[in-house]
Amino acid sequence: MKKLLDLLTEEMQRAFEDAGYNRELGRVTVSNRPDLCEYQCNGAMAGAKQYKKAPIMIAGDVAAKLAESQVFSEVVAVAPGFLNLKLSEEFLLQFVKEMRADEKFGLERPANPKKIIIDYGGANVAKPLHVGHIRSAVIGESLKRINRYVGHEVIGDVHLGDWGLQMGLVITGIQDRQPELVYFDDHFTGEYPTEAPFTISELEEIYPAASARSKEDAAYKARAMEATFKLQSGVRGYRALWRHIMNVSIADLKKNYGSLNVEFDLWKGESDVHDLIPEMVDYMKKGGYAYISDGALVVDVKEETDTKEMPPCMILKSDGASLYNTTDLATIMERVKLYDPDEIIYVTDKRQDLYFEQVFRCARKTKLVDADTELKWIGFGTMNGKDGKPFKTRDGGVMRLENLIWETKEEMYRKIREGRQMPEEEARDVAELVAVSALKYGDLSNQAAKDYIFDIDRFTSFEGDTGPYILYTIVRIKSILSKYIEQGGDLEKVTLTTAQNESSKGLMMQLSQFNAMMQNACEELAPHKVCAYIYDLANALNHFYHETPILNNDNEEERNGLIALLVLTRDVLETCIDVLGFRAPERM
RNA sequence: GCAUCCGUAGUCUAAUGGAUAGAACGGAGGCCUCCGACGCCUUUAAUGCAGGUUCGAUUCCUGUCGGAUGCACCA
Numbered sequence: 001m002k003k004l005l006d007l008l009t010e011e012m013q014r015a016f017e018d019a020g021y022n023r024e025l026g027r028v029t030v031s032n033r034p035d036l037c038e039y040q041c042n043g044a045m046a047g048a049k050q051y052k053k054a055p056i057m058i059a060g061d062v063a064a065k066l067a068e069s070q071v072f073s074e075v076v077a078v079a080p081g082f083l084n085l086k087l088s089e090e091f092l093l094q095f096v097k098e099m100r101a102d103e104k105f106g107l108e109r110p111a112n113p114k115k116i117i118i119d120y121g122g123a124n125v126a127k128p129l130h131v132g133h134i135r136s137a138v139i140g141e142s143l144k145r146i147n148r149y150v151g152h153e154v155i156g157d158v159h160l161g162d163w164g165l166q167m168g169l170v171i172t173g174i175q176d177r178q179p180e181l182v183y184f185d186d187h188f189t190g191e192y193p194t195e196a197p198f199t200i201s202e203l204e205e206i207y208p209a210a211s212a213r214s215k216e217d218a219a220y221k222a223r224a225m226e227a228t229f230k231l232q233s234g235v236r237g238y239r240a241l242w243r244h245i246m247n248v249s250i251a252d253l254k255k256n257y258g259s260l261n262v263e264f265d266l267w268k269g270e271s272d273v274h275d276l277i278p279e280m281v282d283y284m285k286k287g288g289y290a291y292i293s294d295g296a297l298v299v300d301v302k303e304e305t306d307t308k309e310m311p312p313c314m315i316l317k318s319d320g321a322s323l324y325n326t327t328d329l330a331t332i333m334e335r336v337k338l339y340d341p342d343e344i345i346y347v348t349d350k351r352q353d354l355y356f357e358q359v360f361r362c363a364r365k366t367k368l369v370d371a372d373t374e375l376k377w378i379g380f381g382t383m384n385g386k387d388g389k390p391f392k393t394r395d396g397g398v399m400r401l402e403n404l405i406w407e408t409k410e411e412m413y414r415k416i417r418e419g420r421q422m423p424e425e426e427a428r429d430v431a432e433l434v435a436v437s438a439l440k441y442g443d444l445s446n447q448a449a450k451d452y453i454f455d456i457d458r459f460t461s462f463e464g465d466t467g468p469y470i471l472y473t474i475v476r477i478k479s480i481l482s483k484y485i486e487q488g489g490d491l492e493k494v495t496l497t498t499a500q501n502e503s504s505k506g507l508m509m510q511l512s513q514f515n516a517m518m519q520n521a522c523e524e525l526a527p528h529k530v531c532a533y534i535y536d537l538a539n540a541l542n543h544f545y546h547e548t549p550i551l552n553n554d555n556e557e558e559r560n561g562l563i564a565l566l567v568l569t570r571d572v573l574e575t576c577i578d579v580l581g582f583r584a585p586e587r588m
Numbered sequence: 589g590c591a592u593c594c595g596u597a598g599u600c601u602a603a604u605g606g607a608u609a610g611a612a613c614g615g616a617g618g619c620c621u622c623c624g625a626c627g628c629c630u631u632u633a634a635u636g637c638a639g640g641u642u643c644g645a646u647u648c649c650u651g652u653c654g655g656a657u658g659c660a661c662c663a
Contacts, residue, residue, distance in 0.1 A: 018646055033607060042606050050645070055643085080643085082607065124663090161663075248602035297663055306662060307658055308591045317661040324663050353592070379593090382656085446601075449593075451656075453600070455613095464612045465601080472626055480623055532602070535611080546628045588626085 001106035003516040004095055005029065005039075008071060008085070011043050015065040021047055021058060024581070028085065032515070037076070037084035038509060044081040055081020084260070089498045089505065094201050096508050097496050099515070106149065106515040115153045117335055120347035121257070121264060124161035125249045126170045126207045129256050129401040131347075131390050131391050131454075135380045138443045138581065140347040141262045142527040143378070145579040150522040155339065158253075159331065160269030162246060165206065168228030170245055171238060172220070173210035174198065175227075183237035192237070196244035200252040203245065259405055261436060261581045273330035277322055280330050280368075281315060289366045290315055301361035308354075313362035328359050332375075333368050343374040345525070350379030350449055378525055381451035383443070388424055391454050409435040411460050412468075416588065419462075430585045434468050437582040441467030445531035465535050470577060473538040476545065476582040477570045481497060483551060484563055496568070497561030503540075503547040507565060510540040512571055518579075527580060534576045541569050 005028055012026035025043030033040070044059035051058060059077035059101065066075040074086035099106040120140020122133055129137075144156045174197070176182055181197055182188045198206070212222040231238040250267060280296065284290035289299045295318030302310045314325055335341060346356060356377040363369050385391040394397045413431035416422060422430070442459035446452040462468045481491060499505035513533065521529040550566070553559040574584060 004595090027604095029604085029606095031607095032603080032610075036607080040607085045606070045643070057644090078607085078608085164663080169636095294660080298660070311660045314660050319661080323661070323663085348663095350593075351657055352663085356661085358660090381594090381625095388655095415626085419625095450601090455600085458600080458613070461613085466612085468611095468626075472624085473652090476624055476627080483623065528602090539611090542627060543629095545623080549623075551623045 001098055001102055001108060001515065003106075003108075003519075004512045005516060007095070008039055008087075011066070011069060011071040012043070012062075012083075014199050015062045015069075016043060017307055018065045019058075019061040021051065021062070026062075031084070033277040036078075037074075038087050039085040041083040041085065042043070042081075044077070044083060047083065059083050085317060085359060087505075087509065092505065092508050092512065093498045095512055096568070099512065100496060100564070104149070105511075105568075106514075107150045107570055108515065113152050114342040115155075115339065115520055116147055116343045116345060117155045117157060117341045118147075118345045118347065119157050119159045119331075119341060120144075120345075121158040121262070121288060122161075122348060123158055123253050123257075124166060125269070126166065126203050126245055128204050128252065130398045131383060131401055131404050132258075132398070133401055134404070135383060135443060136347050136349075137257060137262045137447075138440050139378065139380055139448050139527060141260075141581045142440075142444055142530075142579060143345065143347065145581060146518070146522050146525075146527065146530070149575070149579050151519065155266060155341075156264045156475070157266040157268055158257075158264040159190060160250075160267065160271075163232070163270035163274060163327065165224060165228050166211070167231055167242060167245070167324070168224040168226070169210040169214060170203070170207050171227040171241060172224045173206035174241065176210075177206070181241075185237065186235075188237060192240040197249050198244075198248065200248050202322060203248055217480065234448065256402055256405075259402075259432075259436075260440070261583070268331075270327040270331075273327055273334050276330045276334055277326055280333055282324075284366055287366060294318065299362045299366060301358050301365060303361070310354075310358070310361075313358040325355075325359060326361075329363060329366075329368060331357075332363050332403075335374070336369055341373065345376045345378065347378045347380065350381055353377075353379050376525070378448055380448040381446075384451055384453050386453060386455060388453065405439065408439055408456060408460060411435070411456055412438065415460060422587070426587075430588050433583055433585050434471055434588060437467030437471050437577070437584075438468075440580060440582050441470065441531060444527040445535075447526070447528050465531075467582065468539050470480060470534055470573065471584045471588060474570060474573050474577075475586070475588050477541065477566050477573075478584075479571070481563070481566060487551070489560075489563065491563065491567055494560040494564040494567065496564045497558060500558060500561075501548060503544040504562070504565060507537075507540045507544045507569065510537050511568060511572060530576050530580055534573055536574075537569065541566075541573075552581060 009026060010027040012028050013023040016026040017023040023024040025047045026041060027043060028039050028041045031037045031040045044062065045055040047058055054398060056077060056079055059081045063075045063077045063083060066072055069075065071088055071091050072085050073088040076084045078084055118140055120136045122136045124130060127235065140156065144154050148154045182192060210224065214224050227238065231242055284299060290297050293312065296314050297316040298312035298314050300312045314323065316326065317323055332344065335344060360375045363375065369375065383391050390398065409431050412435040413427060416431055418429050440460040441453070442454070445465060459466060460468060462472050485491065499508055517529060517533045548562065550559065550562045553562065577584060
């Protein structure tokens with residue numbers, strides 16, 4: 001189904017052509033002066049030079065050709081040359097009816113659906129998620145859902161940090177605590193226990209302790225590096241222990257991500273490409289791409305047009321060890337081999353800008369990916385505290401994601417309790433849903449690249465541009481609809497009718513923008529556009545609700561038409577929050 | 589030092605080169621015998637600075653000031 005603006009533009013272009021002007025001038029946009037008109041066309045001004053004619057004259061000529069239009073109910077040429085447009089109610093009704101009949105509300109399916117891998121999350125094994133992980137998870141999840149909704153095949157990969165020195169540190173830490181474990185007995189040949197010798201909370205103590213010690217104690221660090229080496233070279237006991245660390249840690253990560261409605265299709269990590277590295281390095285050497293510089297193996301990625309410094313992409317450190325670049329490049333190689341994606345999207349901190357530029361250039365130069373595979377990177381800004389500095393706990397430490405979520409839920413629970421009578425258990429469940437909406441909407445409503453301030457009071461407020469406000473609006477609609485059903489109505493049997501007042505027309509016009517908005521949000525990888533849209537839609541709904549008696553309307557046909565409009569609004573809102581990655585309760 | 593990104597009401601945030609820069613919070617005021625007032629309506633206030641391109645610039649270009657970030661053996 002075409003986009004409303006395209007239909008309006010076609011009509012306008014016909015008029016420009018009929019009036020003897022270039023049809024390309026007839027582009028219609030949503031009015032930015034709603035007090036004057038609903039839509040506008042500025043083409044007459046752009047054409048003034050070309051035709052050596054006053055813009056208002058051109059606009060007048062075009063307006064005359066639209067006097068009988070079925071699309072516009074009003075076309076006025078105003079100084080200096082704007083065409084102010086009002087939409088025909090009948091035309092709008094037809095459009096919204098078609099939209100309602102379509103499973104995806106008029107969103108066009110992509111001509112060539114792409115296979116897209118999204119690499120997001122950034123979790124490390126054996127380290128708890130902290131607030132720094134929230135943006136990648138929330139933005140990545142939304143991009144996955146948006147692309148999937150639009151019709152692409154999307155694979156989300158958490159891409160764990162599960163193979164570096166950190167694993168050696170954890171293993172060494174475990175060895176210190178429990179040196180008697182069979183995993184450290186080189187002569188042990190039997191089956192290793194199926195039960196992990198530690199819990200997640202022990203694991204979470206072990207890593208920071210070991211990490212801190214290694215920074216002061218060189219001998220300890222050497223032991224950790226030794227352990228890392230033994231793990232990577234396949235020592236049986238170390239691999240078995242590593243497996244336990246992975247299992248315990250992944251179970252915990254799934255729980256935490258799950259509480260944010262974030263789900264990954266793949267739980268791959270750096271370890272998965274370990275065996276590919278020698279092959280890749282060999283390939284890069286043989287291809288003449290990689291050379292030794294200061295002892296390290298690097299690939300030059302400078303281009304002549306560069307204005308910024310572009311250090312070479314390092315493949316192996318001077319001690320021969322691999323690093324982040326190595327596994328990321330090997331992962332690209334593996335992904336091409338296993339999935340042959342059309343596009344890979346990385347969602348990371350924006351500080352990694354230069355790094356990904358290097359990796360992408362290196363992957364292209366060395367032909368790990370072919371020319372038509374797109375590599376994209378979305379860099380997001382920092383989540384700051386109210387002081388404008390990176391978010392910290394009250395005592396200045398790094399806050400765990402779990403605690404942030406917990407605090408938000410508690411705050412939400414408190415607000416729900418003070419505002420409504422609701423059974424304890426339901427209040428808890430609702431608080432959870434609303435808290436997730438508060439966190440995610442608070443994050444996603446900003447452009448990803450910008451830093452933003454995490455303000456729990458603002459995010460959890462039911463007023464203003466917040467997740468809870470959106471949910472409130474949905475719940476409000478649901479409340480009327482269930483009353484309608486109680487009164488014997490049937491939601492399956494209602495049909496849209498022409499707009500009965502300005503506010504219902506406004507709501508319909510807002511609804512009609514859905515397909516264009518979603519397509520644009522997908523192309524630009526911009527969840528904040530979905531947020532902006534549903535905020536406007538929620539406002540249009542509340543305004544409409546206030547102006548228009550619905551259940552109290554005595555005319556049955558009109559009442560049903562209004563109910564149909566509510567159903568459509570609810571469905572569109574719920575579709576949008578679903579792609580943002582949260583859900584609405586039935587009551588709140 | 590070099591480079592990248594970003595500077596919009598008191599705060600937070602939006603705007604393919606188009607009209608009087610759009611919202612939110614906060615401030616001021618109004619609306620519940622009526623479908624959820626966690627709502628609605630009115631009002632207050634902003635493009636860091638200086639140039640340039642353009643009929644027209646928050647948007648493009650140059651300079652400048654301010655902030656964030658990056659500049660090969662971390663991820």
